[in-house]
Amino acid sequence: MNLIKRKALVIFEKQFGKTGHVLDVRAWNPSTFYEIDLHLPGVDMSKWQSVQHMKCKVADGVYRDYTPAHWDEDTQTCTLYVDAAHDGNGSKWAASLKPKDQITYLGISSTFTKPVSSASLTCLGDSSAIGHFLALEQLAGKGNVSGAVVIKEEEHRKAFMSYFDSTLEAIPQKVSSNINNLQEWLKEQNLDGRAVYLAGNVPMVVELRKIIKALPGFNGRVKVQGFWW
Ligand SMILES: Cc1cc2nc3c(=O)[nH]c(=O)nc-3n(C[C@H](O)[C@H](O)[C@H](O)COP(=O)(O)OP(=O)(O)OC[C@H]3O[C@@H](n4cnc5c(N)ncnc54)[C@H](O)[C@@H]3O)c2cc1C
Incomplete structure (x- = not known):
């Protein structure tokens, strides 16, 4: 400088x-x-x-x-x-x-992230988004937020699940692309009418937004917060 x-x-x-x-x-x-x-x-x-x-x-x-x-x-x-x-x-x-x-x-x-009172909330992100989603959970109230965060280290996933009284899930990084890891988790979910919050790596949240918006019959909202490139 x-x-x-x-x-x-x-x-x-x-x-x-x-x-x-x-x-x-x-x-x-x-x-x-x-x-x-x-x-x-x-x-x-x-x-x-x-x-x-x-x-x-x-x-x-x-x-x-x-x-x-x-x-x-x-x-x-x-x-x-x-x-x-x-x-x-x-x-x-x-x-x-x-x-x-x-x-x-x-x-x-x-940030623009705040609870939508009329909808159930689903969060999807990487490890950098843990604090962001815990903050949203604090605003929305315990039990009102579900979702998945990709956490690479097994010990970190255990720490996440034992330290926090949260309905968010810590999921493993099975493949290198977190888009694919979260897309896999999404297959088991019903997003009908939900507000979906995406946070973390910018290309990841942009792509996931497209994928969710294109889901057949999806009628919820998608909120995106890009963190890093
Ligand atoms: C509104 C907002 C809130 C945020 N809140 C948090 C938070 O609570 N916790 C948190 O951990 N981060 C958070 N971030 C993200 C954080 O600011 C960035 O990850 C930041 O780039 C980290 O700075 P750095 O100096 O460590 O790395 P940089 O010097 O910015 O980047 C160095 C290299 O590391 C890569 N990189 C940066 N971050 C990551 C990452 N998380 N994982 C893998 N590679 C990475 C970059 O692509 C680059 O190649 C937030 C970002 C925003 C915009």
Whole structure:
């Protein structure tokens, strides 16, 4: 980054940067997925009506989006669920965090993902979408969200099923394409009148949307949130 850009970013961070505190970090085994408990002083979580995302500073001049889930408005705490199986600044940041660390973020804002009150909700995504769907489940109420998340590691699937009291299923990555893995799961489902939420890899959610829209007799809604390319 050149000097002018760096100076501009420092000014921007000073003006808009907010601080959070790491309360705890739990790595799943193998350590390619992290639960990060945060305290975010001054954040009014009671206003959250849709799933949120926060731009976290993960390296000098580098910001990445993560989803605050399992929030508690009284204590102003939440948990990030970070898929860190790939090589990236965000993955390195998640792996480096320890309790009592300070984090910087550039605000929290709403995504378009929120419960549709008149329909049953079905979520489909990859590991990066776990927090996003848990946040939707918190808004919709336990038992009101079903669906499948592709989780490659068997131990991670076990962790998902035992840690969360969720009606979401953790399914294995049987073939390399998550489009095919989720399409296979879809064959057993009745999506009649449902609101379907897709999140994760961008080409995956775009293709799944096409597949679902083309299902014979499908009369529900499809909501798409692309995360990464
Ligand atoms: C609104 C929103 C909310 C999000 N919430 C979450 C969240 O709660 N948890 C979460 O884990 N992610 C979440 N993401 C996705 C996350 O921001 C991206 O995965 C981000 O690219 C990770 O940054 P990185 O620096 O680790 O990798 P990058 O430097 O961005 O990418 C490095 C390489 O890794 C690949 N890559 C990036 N992410 C993944 C992945 N998940 N799996 C496999 N390959 C990948 C890229 O294609 C690239 O080749 C969210 C994204 C958005 C837009």
